[in-house]
Amino acid sequence: MKIAEFDKIDEIILSELQKNAQRPVAELASKAGLSPSACHRRVKLLEEAGAITSYTANLDRAKLGFANEFFVEVSLQSQTEEAFERFEKAVQRLPEILECHLMSGQFDYLLRVAATDAADYERIHRSRISRLPGVQRIQSALALRTVKAWAGYPI
Numbered sequence: 001m002k003i004a005e006f007d008k009i010d011e012i013i014l015s016e017l018q019k020n021a022q023r024p025v026a027e028l029a030s031k032a033g034l035s036p037s038a039c040h041r042r043v044k045l046l047e048e049a050g051a052i053t054s055y056t057a058n059l060d061r062a063k064l065g066f067a068n069e070f071f072v073e074v075s076l077q078s079q080t081e082e083a084f085e086r087f088e089k090a091v092q093r094l095p096e097i098l099e100c101h102l103m104s105g106q107f108d109y110l111l112r113v114a115a116t117d118a119a120d121y122e123r124i125h126r127s128r129i130s131r132l133p134g135v136q137r138i139q140s141a142l143a144l145r146t147v148k149a150w151a152g153y154p155i
Contacts, residue, residue, distance in 0.1 A: 006051075009034065011155045013042055014051065018152030021055045066114035068142060070121055072129060073107040075137040084108075086133040094132075096124045107139070 006014070012032045016023065029039035046052045061069065076083050084102070087109070091100045099112040111129070115121035121140070129138055 006155075009042065010046060010051075013039065013046065015152070015155045017043075017052065017055075018155070061114060065116050067117060068115045068121060069146075070111075070113045070115060071141050071143060072111040072113055072125075073137075073139040073141075074109040074111060074129070074132070074135055075107045076109075076134040077136040078134060079108065083134045087135075090132050094128050096128060107137070 009032050013028060016028055016031050025040050025043075026036045028043075029036045032039055032042070034042065043052070074087075076087060088100070088102075091097055091109075091111070096113055096115070097111050098114055099110075101110045102108065103110050113121065113124060113129075115124055121142075125138065125140065129135070
């Protein structure tokens with residue numbers, strides 16, 4: 001299902017689920033102008049089509065003790081398919097790396113990393129990121145404050 005195939009009701013359902021996936025089906029149905037059973041069927045179709053991939057809880061990073069968030073640019077020694085595969089496989093095993101994106105431009109990957117403090121990030125940098133296969137260069141930036149947090153896709 002492509003975005004062009006979504007109708008207004010699908011868009012309402014997707015938008016509302018991004019805001020709060022725990023809301024009761026009856027409330028979601030009311031917002032979409034459907035009966036609860038019809039709304040439930042629509043949600044199931046959106047799941048089957050792959051538009052909804054999972055349901056998660058958004059956690060407060062600071063309340064979990066992760067006071068710092070770093071964005072890390074990583075360049076590899078080689079840009080071969082094998083080098084990318086080895087790096088990406090290794091990244092999957094590191095829970096401190098919250099996100100990893102293959103990039104175009106001056107560096108190969110952009111990582112998002114959570115750390116409890118500067119000493120914790122130093123540990124992650126020295127014992128985790130710098131030991132990833134094929135790493136040639138690492139450049140880190142500390143996020144001072146989140147101005148706009150990700151809140152879902154514009155639907």
